[in-house]
Amino acid sequence: MSMFEGFRFRRVSSVIHRLDPRVKFFFVCVLFVTAILFSKLPPLILLFFVPLPFVLAAGVQREWIRSMRGALFFAVIIFLFNFVFTYFSTQYPQLPSASLLERSLAMTLRFLVLVESFSVFFLTTSPDHLGLALEQSHVPYEFCFAFTTAVRFVPVLADEAQTIMDAQKARGLELERGNFLKRVRNYIPILIPLIVGAIRRSLELAEAMESRAWGASEKRTNLYVLKLKNADYLLAFGSVLMLIFAVYVWRYVPVPTLITLLRL
Amino acid sequence: MIEVKDLCFTYPTGVEALKGITLTIDDGEFLAIMGQNGAGKTTLVKHFNGLLKPTKGEVVVDGVTTGEVSVAQLARKVGFVFQNPDHQLFCETVEEEVAFALRNFGFEENAIKKRVDWALNLLDITQYRQTSPFMLSGGERKRVALASVLAWDPQVVILDEPTIGQDHQQKEKLRQFIVQLNAQKKTVIVVTHDVEFVAECNPRVVLMTEGKILAEGPAEEILTNQKLVAQASIVPPQITQIFLGLSDFGLPTNVIDVHEARRILLDILEGAS
Ligand SMILES: Nc1ncnc2c1ncn2[C@@H]1O[C@H](COP(=O)(O)OP(=O)(O)OP(=O)(O)O)[C@@H](O)[C@H]1O
C-alpha cells in the first residue's frame, strides 16, 4: 500500500505548498512531456534530478521516498519486460548488448520520472486547493467534485485494503503462498470486498449529498480565490523555458547515449 | 493461555497505541475488554493472532511467541471475528464463505462439509446456504462472518464489537452462544462498549484508556466503581445506576444482575410490609 502513501496529504506549509496548483500542474506536465520526448538515458537522468529541489524545499522527503519505494516494484517489472522481451525477439541467442540494457534502463527511468513528478505534485497540493484550481479553470463543478473526491478517497481505500487483508489473514489466507497464478488468485478475497465496499460507499455518498441539497445553487462562489503571485510567475516562466529548451534539443541536437558519452 | 508481557505498539504513522500492557488470559476464560474510542482495544487483540507484532515486549500464545510464526498458523488456534463483516465476505454463497477458511487450513472435503453444516446450524443460517452473502441484512452478514470463524473450532475466539447493529433478540442469542462456547472450555475475548451486555454476561473485565490498562477484575467490581467507569468513558449498567441512586435506603451498590436486584428489592418490600 506504500505507493498510495504518496497521495496522503499532510497539512504543512512551505514555499512549494503555497504555489498556485495550476502553475505546479503546468510544471509537472512540462516534466511529463520532456520525459516522453527523450528516450536516451542521459537526459532522463538529468530530468530525474529536476524535481528534487522541490521535494527538499517542501520538506516532504520522507513521504516522497516512501512513494518512490512503492513504485520500485513496477519499475522492476517494466525493466524486465523491456529487457527480456526485446532480447528474445531480436538478439537471442547472442549475449544481450549494452545498448539494449541502456534502452531498458531508460524506459524504467522514464517511468520513475513520471511517478516522481506526480508524487511531488500530490504531496504538496491539498485536495481542496486542487478542486479550487479546477473550478477556477472553468471546469464544470461536477467534474471538479468527482476529481477531488476520487483523490481524497485513495488513502481511505488503502486503509480499507489493509483491514480486509487482516480479516482474510485471520481466516488463514496466505498471500505469499503458491506459484505466480495462485498468488494472483490469492488477491480475489481482498479485491472483492474492496470493490463492493467502494461501490456501496459511493452510493451512500451520493445519497448523503442529495440530502444536503447538493447542486441547489447554480452559481457557486468561493471563500478563497486563487491568485498568481511572483513565485508562481517565476515557476511558470521557468517551465516555459524548460519546455522550449527541451523541444529545441529534441528537434535539433543529436542526443548521445550514455555509452557513447562514456566512450568519449 | 495468552501472556502479554510489557507490550508496546506504535503504528507506522507514529501513533503510540499501546504503552506497556501486561495481561494473562487463562484457558477457558471469558474476558471483556472495554474502554473509550481509541483506547487501543482493537490494537491489543490484533496482537493475539499475530496480525500486529509488538514494537516492544512480547505476546506468547500457548508457549509460542507471536513474532515467530505466521498469522495463518496462529489463526488455527485463535479465531478473530472482525467488527465489520463486509471486510471479509466475498464468496458467491454463504456455504462457500464458511468453507473458505477450512480450505485454507487444509481440511478434507468430507470434514469441510460436516463443519459447514454444523456452523450454519449453530448460527441459525442454514436457510441461506445458497444465498449470496451480499443479499443478507447487516445482522445476518455478521452471523455469517461469525460462522465462518467458528467453523474451524478455534481454541480462542475474539469478537470485536459483536453487538453493534444487533437487535435485542440477536444479542440475547449471541450471549447464550458465548456462554455455551465458554462452557465448552473455549477462551472467549469480547471487545465492546455495550455495558448492559457485559453486565448480563458477567465476565472478567479489562478497562483500557489511552493505551494502558486502567483496571481489571470481575465485572461486578469494575462496572460498579463509578470513578473507574467514568475514567474509561462508560456508564455503569442501568440497574447499578438505580441502586446507586437509592443507596440512602441501604441498597447495595455493587449489583449488576437484574435478577439479583429483583430479589433484593422483593426482600426489602416484604420486610417493610
Ligand atoms: N491502522 C492504523 N494506523 C495508524 N494509527 C492507527 C491505526 N489503527 C488505529 N490507530 C490509532 O491507534 C489508536 C488506538 O486505536 P484502536 O483502533 O486500537 O482503538 P479502539 O480502542 O479499538 O477504539 P474503538 O473503540 O473506536 O474501536 C487510535 O489513536 C487510532 O487512531
Ligand SMILES: [Mg+2]
Ligand atoms: Mg476498535
